[in-house]
Amino acid sequence: MKKTIFLILFATVAILINSCCSSKNSESMTKAIDPANMDMNYKPGNDFYRYVNGGWMAANPIPPEYSQYGAFNVLFDQNQEKLKELVDEVSKDKNAETGSVSQQIRDFFNSGMDTVQIEKLGLDAIRKDLNTINSLKTKKDIQHHIAEMQKEGIYPLFYFFADADQKNSSMEIANFYQGGLGMPDVEYYTGKDNRNKQLRKDYVSYVTRMFMLAGEDEKTAEADAKKIMDIETALAGISKTRTERRDAEKNYYKTGLRGLKEISPAFDWQGYFTALGLPEPGDINLSQKDFIAGISPLMDKYSVDDWKVYLTWNLLNKSANYLSDDFVNEHFEFYGKTLSGQQELKPRWKRVMNTTSKGLGEAIGQLYVEKYFPAESKKRMIRLVENLRKAFAERIRNLDWMSDETKKQALAKLDAITVKIGYPDKWKDYSKLKVTPENYLQNVRNASKLEFNRNLAKIGKPVDKTEWGMTPQTVNAYYNPSNNEIVFPAGILQPPFFNADADDAVNYGAIGVVIGHEMTHGFDDQGRKYDKDGNMNDWWTVEDAKRFEEKTKILSKQYDQYTLLDSLHVNGKLTMGENIADLGGLNIAWDAFKMSLNGKEPETIDGFTGDQRFFMGYAQVWRQNIRDKELMRRLKEDVHSPGEARVNVPVFNLDVFLAAFRISPEDRLYIPKEERAYIW
Numbered sequence: 157m158k159k160t161i162f163l164i165l166f167a168t169v170a171i172l173i174n175s176c177c178s179s180k181n182s183e184s185m186t187k188a189i190d191p192a193n194m195d196m197n198y199k200p201g202n203d204f205y206r207y208v209n210g211g212w213m214a215a216n217p218i219p220p221e222y223s224q225y226g227a228f229n230v231l232f233d234q235n236q237e238k239l240k241e242l243v244d245e246v247s248k249d250k251n252a253e254t255g256s257v258s259q260q261i262r263d264f265f266n267s268g269m270d271t272v273q274i275e276k277l278g279l280d281a282i283r284k285d286l287n288t289i290n291s292l293k294t295k296k297d298i299q300h301h302i303a304e305m306q307k308e309g310i311y312p313l314f315y316f317f318a319d320a321d322q323k324n325s326s327m328e329i330a331n332f333y334q335g336g337l338g339m340p341d342v343e344y345y346t347g348k349d350n351r352n353k354q355l356r357k358d359y360v361s362y363v364t365r366m367f368m369l370a371g372e373d374e375k376t377a378e379a380d381a382k383k384i385m386d387i388e389t390a391l392a393g394i395s396k397t398r399t400e401r402r403d404a405e406k407n408y409y410k411t412g413l414r415g416l417k418e419i420s421p422a423f424d425w426q427g428y429f430t431a432l433g434l435p436e437p438g439d440i441n442l443s444q445k446d447f448i449a450g451i452s453p454l455m456d457k458y459s460v461d462d463w464k465v466y467l468t469w470n471l472l473n474k475s476a477n478y479l480s481d482d483f484v485n486e487h488f489e490f491y492g493k494t495l496s497g498q499q500e501l502k503p504r505w506k507r508v509m510n511t512t513s514k515g516l517g518e519a520i521g522q523l524y525v526e527k528y529f530p531a532e533s534k535k536r537m538i539r540l541v542e543n544l545r546k547a548f549a550e551r552i553r554n555l556d557w558m559s560d561e562t563k564k565q566a567l568a569k570l571d572a573i574t575v576k577i578g579y580p581d582k583w584k585d586y587s588k589l590k591v592t593p594e595n596y597l598q599n600v601r602n603a604s605k606l607e608f609n610r611n612l613a614k615i616g617k618p619v620d621k622t623e624w625g626m627t628p629q630t631v632n633a634y635y636n637p638s639n640n641e642i643v644f645p646a647g648i649l650q651p652p653f654f655n656a657d658a659d660d661a662v663n664y665g666a667i668g669v670v671i672g673h674e675m676t677h678g679f680d681d682q683g684r685k686y687d688k689d690g691n692m693n694d695w696w697t698v699e700d701a702k703r704f705e706e707k708t709k710i711l712s713k714q715y716d717q718y719t720l721l722d723s724l725h726v727n728g729k730l731t732m733g734e735n736i737a738d739l740g741g742l743n744i745a746w747d748a749f750k751m752s753l754n755g756k757e758p759e760t761i762d763g764f765t766g767d768q769r770f771f772m773g774y775a776q777v778w779r780q781n782i783r784d785k786e787l788m789r790r791l792k793e794d795v796h797s798p799g800e801a802r803v804n805v806p807v808f809n810l811d812v813f814l815a816a817f818r819i820s821p822e823d824r825l826y827i828p829k830e831e832r833a834y835i836w
């Protein structure tokens with residue numbers, strides 16, 4: 157399933173790699189800010205990021221199984237240990253009834269750990285699926301089978317899912333979203349530089365080896381791999397880039413089945429929907445209309461046999477992580493090593509834990525919050541959020557570039573933001589999920605199927621606004637524009653983001669900025685296009701919108717100019733929304749921090765003033781070491797700027813930061829007053 161519009165705090169994992177993070181955490185969380193983590197050789201004005209984090213970075217080289225290692229990874233890793241404890245606890249109940257949550261969690265996890273059984277099954281785990289694809293005779297068969305595969309979590313060509321209608325946010329409608337590529341994005345297929353050329357070669361040999369593992373001889377496998385490259389390059393040709401996909405209006409085109417047939421006539425859409433179990437889909441949003449239109453000539457161009465190769469490839473690639481080790485290792489070789497620079501596969505239990513936690517999301521989440529989420533955290537978060545909301549309102553009232561008319565709308569939108577903290581009020585039901593101890597892949601598929609059906613059943617019905625788009629154990633946060641809501645799962649409400657023992661300065665700099673960041677998403681370059689009810693609906697005067705655009709250009713330029721790895725730059729357009737949110741988050745959290753003091757001076761600790769500790773609390777959230785390949789990949793794909801830029805760019809726009817650290821015009825990152833970005 158693919159939700160397209162959530163604005164998350166950070167992209168946690170490689171888009172295509174089903175794995176995440178690990179290694180024993182050696183970090184002490186006792187001190188909110190540990191001076192040992194700093195590096196005084198750096199001047200705050202030349203590199204604030206390394207000034208705060210240099211000590212930590214030197215002491216924490218990237219473990220081999222990581223492509224990047226930072227505060228988030230450490231926290232994620234601690235969370236993995238907690239989840240494992242939960243699994244161990246429920247596994248003690250040997251007599252757990254079939255269908256009970258204990259049985260499901262225990263057997264899901266054990267099925268993934270049972271390598272003897274997985275190796276024994278080998279290719280047999282997908283033999284039936286391979287045979288079914290082989291037996292397809294016509295293009296219609298191909299198209300109907302795409303529906304069958306999607307039901308089980310494999311998405312050839314495109315994604316299909318229910319989502320709120322962007323212009324009528326209280327209703328769920330059918331959505332198509334471009335897809336079908338094995339490499340992460342369009343540029344990998346079209347880029348003329350050496351890195352992309354090499355990656356294309358590596359990808360073709362990866363596909364070849366996978367076809368050979370599936371039983372093909374070398375010559376056939378090579379020919380099939382070339383065919384895959386050819387089809388996917390054609391798909392890339394009709395795809396939008398990531399930057400183009402950020403534009404909310406240009407990724408909305410509402411039609412119905414009849415319209416869809418006209419736009420893309422060579423695809424049997426009626427048959428496809430019937431196979432899905434949704435013969436009358438009602439309203440349909442084509443997130444990328446040109447992509448859906450472009451599928452039609454491609455359907456004609458390639459033969460049934462070509463499409464069978466393509467479906468087989470999708471099956472192999474998406475199943476690889478749950479098959480025998482030869483598949484797992486090949487998959488890792490390309491997606492882990494080649495694309496991200498990861499040196500080693502993560503330990504099996506962590507990979508399986510991650511998959512189990514996704515498959516049984518809220519079932520595990522419920523146990524997780526009972527054991528690990530203190531009620532007090534929720535109360536403190538609610539207070540913090542409301543302080544941030546007050547501070548933001550005050551900032552909006554004082555904006556010198558916005559008319560009263562638009563301000564009124566902005567304040568109404570801010571006031572209407574819904575807040576979700578910790579975990580959902582009602583839990584998803586997993587009682588129909590069949591989990592057995594002997595077939596890992598089948599368990600993964602059954603879980604995908606349950607979610608697919610849960611999602612499909614929403615189409616044509618009102619949006620359930622109480623639902624969560626992340627599980628409680630997730631270490632992340634998001635803003636959802638069509639619900640106009642900010643969501644903070646229990647997983648992120650831990651140090652260094654949220655620290656019950658820390659002084660307010662540090663907490664406002666860390667979780668305070670996170671809250672402000674998510675709130676600001678409602679007012680970033682895309683979020684601002686939605687009104688207080690979550691509908692795409694322009695509430696800006698023409699002049700205010702123009703002034704806003706001008707302001708975002710200043711910020712965009714600052715990031716475009718930020719250099720990494722000697723000659724690479726952050727892409728200011730791709731990361732625009734996130735950068736606006738970071739800058740807004742800092743400003744709002746700062747004001748809320750000041751309001752909370754009621755005129756009192758904040759504590760000085762270890763020689764650092766409260767004002768300084770606010771920014772240090774912010775900077776340490778983004779500390780990380782990252783491999784060159786991973787950084788290159790993320791600069792192309794991630795809508796978030798790298799941790800270093802998330803610190804070193806936005807803070808230099810704040811007068812209060814410059815004052816707190818006595819930054820002067822001679823310092824490297826100093827921004828002259830007239831070039832500073834000030835938006836929210």
Ligand SMILES: [Zn+2]
Pocket residue numbers: 163164165166673677734737
């Ligand atoms: Zn964000």
